[in-house]
Structures are given as C-alpha cells and as structure tokens.
Amino acid sequence: MRALPSRPAGPTYRVEFDRALKDAAIAGLIALGLFLPLIGLRTTQDIRNELTLETRWPLLFTMVGLVIAGSLINSFVITPWRAYRQEKPRTPSTAAAQFRHEFLRYFIPLAIGFVAVYPMLSLWLAGMQGSVKWVDNFGIQILIYVMLGLGLNIVVGLAGLLDLGYVAFYAVGAYSFALLAEHFGLSFFTLLPLAGILATFWGVLLGFPVLRLRGDYLAIVTLAFGEIIRLVLINWVPVTNGYAGISGIPRPTFFGIPFNASDEGFAATFGIPFHPVHRAIFLYYIILALVLLTALVTVRLRRLPIGRAWEALREDEIACRSLGINTTNTKLTAFAIGAMFGGFAGSFFAARQGFISPESFTFHESATIVAIVVLGGMGSQIGVAIAAVAMIGGTEILRELDFLKALFGNEFDPTQYRMLLFGLGMVMIMVWKPRGLIGTRQPSVVLAERKAISGTLVKEGRG
Amino acid sequence: MTATAQALLEVEHLTMRFGGLIAVGELTFTAYRSEITALIGPNGAGKTTVFNCITGFYKPTEGRIGLVHGSESLWDELDTLTAYGNRKLARADGTLFLLERMPDYLVAQDARVARTFQNIRLFSGMTVLENLLVAQHNPLMLASGYTLLGVLGLGGYARSERAAIDKARHWIERIGLADRADDPAGALPYGAQRRLEIARAMCTDPVLLCLDEPAAGLNPRESAELNALILSIRDESTTSVLLIEHDMSVVMEISDHVVVLDYGVKIADGPPEMVRNDQKVIAAYLGVADEEVAAAEAEVGL
Ligand SMILES: Nc1ncnc2c1ncn2[C@@H]1O[C@H](COP(=O)(O)OP(=O)(O)O)[C@@H](O)[C@H]1O
Ligand SMILES: [Mg+2]
Numbered sequence: 142m143r144a145l146p147s148r149p150a151g152p153t154y155r156v157e158f159d160r161a162l163k164d165a166a167i168a169g170l171i172a173l174g175l176f177l178p179l180i181g182l183r184t185t186q187d188i189r190n191e192l193t194l195e196t197r198w199p200l201l202f203t204m205v206g207l208v209i210a211g212s213l214i215n216s217f218v219i220t221p222w223r224a225y226r227q228e229k230p231r232t233p234s235t236a237a238a239q240f241r242h243e244f245l246r247y248f249i250p251l252a253i254g255f256v257a258v259y260p261m262l263s264l265w266l267a268g269m270q271g272s273v274k275w276v277d278n279f280g281i282q283i284l285i286y287v288m289l290g291l292g293l294n295i296v297v298g299l300a301g302l303l304d305l306g307y308v309a310f311y312a313v314g315a316y317s318f319a320l321l322a323e324h325f326g327l328s329f330f331t332l333l334p335l336a337g338i339l340a341t342f343w344g345v346l347l348g349f350p351v352l353r354l355r356g357d358y359l360a361i362v363t364l365a366f367g368e369i370i371r372l373v374l375i376n377w378v379p380v381t382n383g384y385a386g387i388s389g390i391p392r393p394t395f396f397g398i399p400f401n402a403s404d405e406g407f408a409a410t411f412g413i414p415f416h417p418v419h420r421a422i423f424l425y426y427i428i429l430a431l432v433l434l435t436a437l438v439t440v441r442l443r444r445l446p447i448g449r450a451w452e453a454l455r456e457d458e459i460a461c462r463s464l465g466i467n468t469t470n471t472k473l474t475a476f477a478i479g480a481m482f483g484g485f486a487g488s489f490f491a492a493r494q495g496f497i498s499p500e501s502f503t504f505h506e507s508a509t510i511v512a513i514v515v516l517g518g519m520g521s522q523i524g525v526a527i528a529a530v531a532m533i534g535g536t537e538i539l540r541e542l543d544f545l546k547a548l549f550g551n552e553f554d555p556t557q558y559r560m561l562l563f564g565l566g567m568v569m570i571m572v573w574k575p576r577g578l579i580g581t582r583q584p585s586v587v588l589a590e591r592k593a594i595s596g597t598l599v600k601e602g603r604g
Numbered sequence: 605m606t607a608t609a610q611a612l613l614e615v616e617h618l619t620m621r622f623g624g625l626i627a628v629g630e631l632t633f634t635a636y637r638s639e640i641t642a643l644i645g646p647n648g649a650g651k652t653t654v655f656n657c658i659t660g661f662y663k664p665t666e667g668r669i670g671l672v673h674g675s676e677s678l679w680d681e682l683d684t685l686t687a688y689g690n691r692k693l694a695r696a697d698g699t700l701f702l703l704e705r706m707p708d709y710l711v712a713q714d715a716r717v718a719r720t721f722q723n724i725r726l727f728s729g730m731t732v733l734e735n736l737l738v739a740q741h742n743p744l745m746l747a748s749g750y751t752l753l754g755v756l757g758l759g760g761y762a763r764s765e766r767a768a769i770d771k772a773r774h775w776i777e778r779i780g781l782a783d784r785a786d787d788p789a790g791a792l793p794y795g796a797q798r799r800l801e802i803a804r805a806m807c808t809d810p811v812l813l814c815l816d817e818p819a820a821g822l823n824p825r826e827s828a829e830l831n832a833l834i835l836s837i838r839d840e841s842t843t844s845v846l847l848i849e850h851d852m853s854v855v856m857e858i859s860d861h862v863v864v865l866d867y868g869v870k871i872a873d874g875p876p877e878m879v880r881n882d883q884k885v886i887a888a889y890l891g892v893a894d895e896e897v898a899a900a901e902a903e904v905g906l
Contacts, residue, residue, distance in 0.1 A: 438755060441754070441755050441757075442751070442755065445744075445748050445751055445754045445755065445761070446737075446738075446740075446741050446744040446745045446748055446751075446754075447745065447748070447751045447754075449730075449734060449737060449738050449741070450738060450741050450745075452727070452729075452730060452734075453727045453730065453738040453741075456726075456727035456728060456729055456730060457725045457726070457727055457728075459661070459721075459725060460721070460725040460726070460727065461709075461738070462661075462708045462709045462712070463659065463661075463708065463712055463718070463719050463721075463725075463805075464712055464718070464738060464739045464741060464804070464805075464808055465709050465710075465712035465713030465741065465742050465808060466709055466738075466741050466742075467709050467713075468709065474751070582729055584730070584731045584733075584734060584786060585734060586731075586733060586734060586737065586765075586769070587731070587733070587786050588733050588769070588773065588776075588785040588786055589785060589786055590786050591786065592786050592787065594729055594730075594731070594788045595788070595791075598728050598729045598788045598790035598791060599728075599729030599788075600728065600729055
C-alpha cells in the first residue's frame with residue numbers, strides 16, 4: 142500500500158473566537174430587527190374596540206437569545222465537527238454498512254409488528270379513554286396519509302408526474318361513498334371497491350387531456366383540476382349539498398353489527414361495556430389492512446413490466462418511446478392506479494368521519510401529500526410511511542406541547558407555532574437529505590447481488 | 605448490393621423543413637437486408653434528422669418511408685397502400701409499413717425499428733439488467749396479462765420474466781458487462797454506456813437497428829470492439845443495421861453500403877470503395893482538395 146501523506150496529529154481546524162462572537166452579535170441584531178415588529182409588538186382589540194399596542198419583551202428576548210445561541214453552536218460545534226469530518230479520510234465503514242443492512246432487513250417486519258399491536262399497546266398504556274385519542278387522532282389519521290402518500294407515490298415517485306391535485310381523487314372517493322350510501326343504502330364494504338373504481342374512472346378522464354402536458358404545466362393544470370373538483374362540490378348543491386356537506390354517512394359495521402350503544406350493538410353482542418374505542422380500533426384495522434394492501438400491490442407493480450415502464454418514463458421518456466412503450470397509456474395507468482388508492486382512502490375517510498364537506502379537500506391536503514412523498518424520498522414506500530408518521534404525527538404531537546407554556550407564559554399557544562416548526566423541519570431535511578429520507582433506489586430485479594442505487598443517479602422526472 | 609440483396613427500407617423523396625431551413629431535402633436511398641448501411645456526412649448534414657423521421661420522432665414534411673417484413677413482393681403494394689392512407693398492409697407472407705404515418709412507439713413496437721441516440725439516453729438510475737428488461741416491455745406486458753394477471757400472480761408471468769432475464773443476460777455477457785449487471789447504468793464508463801444502449805435496442809428484437817454515432821467519444825480499442833459487435837449483430841442475427849458515423853475509418857471498415865449527405869442532400873451512394881474516391885465526398889469532408897487550395901492561393905497571389 143502506498144504511504145498516505147502525513148497529516149498533523151490533532152484537528153487542524155481552529156475556532157476563531159472573535160469571529161464567532163461577531164457572527165453571533167450580527168445574527169442577534171438581525172433577529173432583533175426582524176422579530177421586533179413580528180413578535181415584540183402585538184395589536185389587540187380591547188373592550189371598546191380600540192386597537193392597542195401590546196409589548197411582549199420576554200418572548201422577543203427569548204427568541205433573539207435562541208438565535209444567538211444557534212449562531213454560537215454553529216461556530217463552536219457544527220463547523221469544527223464538519224471540518225473534522227472533511228479531514229478524516231473517507232473510508233466506508235463496514236460496520237456502519239453492516240448495521241444499515243441489518244436494520245433494513247428487520248425494520249419492515251418490526252414496523253409492521255408494531256402497527257399491528259399498536260391499539261393494544263395504547264389500551265395498555267393509556268387506558269380505554271386515553272386510547273381513543275391515540276388510536277383515532279394518531280393511528281388512523283397517520284395511516285390515512287400513509288395510504289394517500291403511497292397512492293401519490295406511484296404517480297409522483299415512480300412515474301415522475303408531478304400531480305398537485307391528488308386531493309381530487311380523495312374527494313371523488315369520499316363523495317362517491319357518501320352519495321351511494323345515502324341513496325342506495327349500500328354498506329361500506331360494498332362501496333369501497335365501487336368508490337375506488339369511480340376514482341379510477343375520474344383519474345382516466347382527467348388524465349387524458351392533462352397528461353399531454355409536461356413538467357410545470359402538468360403541475361399547474363393538475364392543481365387547477367383539484368380546485369375545479371372542489372368548486373363543483375361546493376356549487377352543485379342539489380347533489381352535494383354545497384358547503385353544508387353530507388352528514389349521516391353510515392359507519393362500517395362488524396359483519397353487520399354496528400358500533401353503538403344499542404342492544405344490537407357490538408358491545409351488547411359481545412357482552413362488554415360500550416365504549417367508543419371499539420369503533421376506533423375497528424377502523425384502525427380497516428385502514429391498516431388497506432395500507433398493507435396498497436403497499437403490497439405497489440411492491441408487485443414495481444416488479445411487473447408496468448412498474449418498470451413507470452420508472453423508465455421518469456428516467457427518460459424519449460428512450461421509452463424508442464423502445465416501443467406507449468407512454469400515454471403508461472402515464473394514464475399510473476394516474477388511474479394512483480387515483481384508485483386515493484379513492485379508497487377517500488371512502489374510508491368519509492366512513493370514519495360520518496360527515497364530509499368540501500372543506501376537507503382543499504389544496505392544503507394535496508400539498509401535504511406531495512410533501513410526504515418528496516420528504517420520504519421519491520419512490521420509496523418506507524420513506525413515505527416514515528414521512529407520514531413524522532409529518533402528521535409530528536403536527537398532532539405539537540398540540541401536546543403544553544410544557545412550552547411554562548417557558549413562554551400561560552397564553553402561549555403551541556399549536557400556533559405548528560406550521561413554523563413544521564416548515565423549519567422541512568427546510569432542515571431538504572438541506573441535509575435533499576433526496577428525501579430514503580435517498581436510494583432499490584432495483585426491481587437483480588441478477589447476482591442487490592445493491593441500492595444512489596439517489597444522485599435517479600432522475601426525478603419532468604412530467 | 606449483390607443481385608440477391610433484398611430491400612428492407614426504402615426512403616423516397618424525404619424532405620424535412622424546420623421553418624426556412626431545409627434539414628433534409630429530397631433524400632432517396634435504400635437499406636438492404638442483412639447489410640450495414642452507413643449514413644455519413646459532415647456535422648449538421650441532417651443525418652440525425654433522417655433517423656428521427658425514420659423512427660417516427662419527426663413527421664417528415666414530405667416523402668415516403670417504406671419498410672417490409674417478409675416477402676419482397678410486398679413492395680409492389682407500396683403505391684396501393686399509399687393511396688389507401690393506411691399505416692400498414694399485412695399479408696400472410698409479410699407486412700409492409702409506411703413509417704412516416706406511424707407514431708414513434710409503433711415504429712419500434714410494430715415495424716421493429718430500434719435506435720440509439722447521439723447523446724446516450726439510458727435509464728441512468730436503473731440497473732443494467734433493468735434497462736434490458738424495459739426494452740422487452742411489450743412481450744412482458746402481454747405475458748403479465750396487461751398487469752391484471754401479473755398482480756394476482758397468475759398466468760405464467762414468472763416464466764416469461766425468466767426468459768427475458770436470460771435474454772438480458774446473454775446481451776450483458778456479449779457486451780462484456782457481466783460483473784456490472786446490478787450496477788446503475790449511469791455509473792458505467794462512457795464506452796460501456798454506448799454498448800449498453802446498443803444491447804438495449806437489440807433486446808427489442810429489431811429488424812432494423814439504427815445507430816446514431818455509436819463510436820463517438822470512444823478510444824481506438826473500444827472503437828474496434830464496437831466494430832466487432834456491430835458486425836456480429838449483422839452476421840448472427842436477422843437484424844440489419846443503419847449506421848450514422850463520423851469516423852470514416854469505421855465506416856470504410858464495416859459498412860456494406862454508404863450514403864453520403866451534405867447540407868441535407870445526397871451527394872453519393874454506393875459501396876465504400878466507390879464513395880471513398882468520390883470527388884464530391886472528398887470535397888465535402890475535407891473542404892476542397894489540397895492541390896485546389898494551393899492553386900487558388902497561387903491565383904490570388906498568397
Ligand atoms: N428540431 C429541430 N428544430 C430546428 N432545427 C433542427 C431540428 N433538428 C435539427 N435541426 C437542424 O437541422 C440540421 C441538421 O441537423 P442534424 O440532423 O442534427 O445533423 P447531423 O446529425 O447530421 O449532425 C441542423 O442545421 C440542425 O440545426
Ligand atoms: Mg447528429
């Protein structure tokens with residue numbers, strides 16, 4: 142082996158003390174200037190309807206202090222650490238690679254095991270009453286978004302078509318279910334596939350004109366279609382009941398046994414005291430089954446020619462056509478299958494809420510789902526699941542940040558800062574992991590040895 | 605062009621205009637079965653444009669591009685088919701296609717014309733093996749029952765996929781990438797990417813393989829290997845080759861028939877030895893001959 146050029150024994154990087162202090166001072170001043178009008182001053186209306194100016198010095202100085210502390214941490218800890226990392230000769234650590242390999246091998250079974258026993262775990266830890274929140278607000282809510290993320294992942298992550306109006310299919314699924322249940326009295330399990338088929342149909346219908354467009358144009362037009370669907374739901378009052386929405390949507394039953402307090406109800410039938418958590422747990426397992434089905438189907442699709450054609454389309458559309466692939470049909474199938482999963486999720490959503498209105502299908506939903514897919518790492522199903530847990534679970538958890546009141550006084554409402562923290566998290570992930578949480582691609586088929594493909598080689602698709 | 609040579613592709617009066625620019629003008633030539641036909645000419649002569657017209661990526665302004673699978677006698681139907689306005693005429697003994705009427709993906713799927721690109725277009729984030737499987741999309745799609753059966757695991761898709769992988773493996777070995785089959789195409793060295801693109805095109809089982817400057821950017825050794833590969837494709841399969849090439853030595857070595865373009869117009873057409881000595885070709889390639897330059901310089905008194 143060739144001798145390495147000799148390097149100094151200790152770290153060569155030296156912290157410049159003055160520089161660090163100066164940086165911190167400048168950052169503090171900028172923060173003070175910015176936050177003074179934003180945080181330091183606040184207008185409130187008093188009883189006589191007059192605007193009065195209120196000052197919030199403690200909060201302002203806490204924020205500025207945080208900025209200064211951040212700057213100091215950057216100068217004294219992060220920068221030296223990065224310099225040290227740079228200096229260190231880059232030998233791929235076999236131990237780390239081994240660990241990552243083992244981790245990935247056991248992660249999926251462990252994760253599935255965990256979500257399978259999650260309701261029991263929460264019953265055990267939080268009791269009957271506390272579990273309603275943990276199963277419904279966290280479990281079910283997150284799983285709905287995992288399902289939506291997996292559906293959109295087919296369109297955006299695999300086929301590389303940026304669809305900003307995915308909520309349209311969610312809405313179609315929800316309204317199909319609500320209206321068919323209302324007028325024909327069909328049950329949840331009959332209507333679930335029907336709602337999926339209707340959403341697929343709409344996917345094809347919308348996809349046909351839209352998929353001629355590419356890149357940014359496709360994104361804008363899908364966004365518009367999402368809004369159009371919502372406006373139709375608002376304005377087609379005779380059918381959709383407009384803003385008022387549809388209520389009294391039948392809930393899923395346990396093989397015909399409803400979850401209510403009546404004598405025919407679930408609790409009475411099984412001779413246990415009635416509690417709302419029974420329904421929550423039942424719904425949890427329905428959506429879990431739907432999520433697992435979606436994941437399984439996607440895994441299979443990726444190994445079929447259609448899945449490979451989607452990914453090839455994302456990589457290079459012209460090359461696809463030179464190989465005899467009908468790119469219009471291929472895009473359309475991605476759109477339609479994505480729409481189908483959105484429709485399933487929508488009808489589940491309607492059945493869970495018992496009430497739907499156009500409010501639930503705004504652009505904000507589409508943006509959240511796209512963010513989940515992008516954050517997860519385009520095309521990675523595990524990434525999508527982790528991102529949904531982080532994003533939806535994270536925003537829900539922030540409701541629980543009551544301890545911050547101790548820091549900022551009693552009227553401090555942590556939920557108001559949800560979006561701020563959320564945005565910060567997104568920015569940080571995009572800086573550190575620009576390819577999303579799972580930045581590598583797994584090949585769909587191997588000849589000799591499975592190797593993950595670096596995200597830098599994988600294209601994102603241009604529509 | 606022996607007496608028995610059968611026409612595979614007939615390009616007639618092909619014209620392609622971009623606004624005021626005539627990229628290809630009134631081009632007529634024939635490519636023969638089991639031959640390597642080279643299309644050469646200086647940069648900007650319109651060679652890639654001809655390829656794009658043949659493979660359906662451009663719709664020619666004027667002209668006709670016929671291709672026959674099977675019996676030679678189908679050429680007699682060319683005018684009838686043109687008059688009918690159909691894309692193709694299928695008979696028991698073969699099929700006649702009018703390529704200028706077909707969309708790009710059908711040119712590849714039905715007429716079985718495969719191509720490579722001057723700027724390599726591989727699926728860079730997919731492995732070598734995956735690239736070769738995407739090329740077999742249409743037969744595999746059929747085997748998976750248009751996905752419906754495949755998702756349910758019915759209908760013998762697994763067997764078809766194994767056959768497809770075997771075919772891919774055959775080509776991977778043939779282009780010398782056996783130890784890199786599971787690496788992403790984008791991580792391969794340039795020369796290997798060129799070979800892979802050819803293998804990918806060959807996995808579609810083409811009757812005509814169109815190669816756009818396959819030797820560009822290769823070193824002499826890689827270039828020699830490439831020549832061997834192209835010759836073996838001609839000799840060992842039923843695929844004929846249409847080759848755009850810049851490097852005259854490559855062209856002279858492997859092609860059976862050369863068509864020379866300059867400013868979109870054909871200036872020569874024939875066997876390599878004939879084209880090599882053609883005055884117009886020499887002038888187009890080297891500017892004008894050295895003696896003429898000297899004579900002209902003497903005339904103006906330099
Ligand atoms: N899509 C296009 N639009 C406008 N002009 C084009 C287009 N494609 C090719 N051309 C022009 O046609 C001429 C021939 O180009 P090309 O066929 O690429 O030449 P070659 O491959 O022989 O180097 C060039 O002048 C080029 O600028
Ligand atoms: Mg060219």
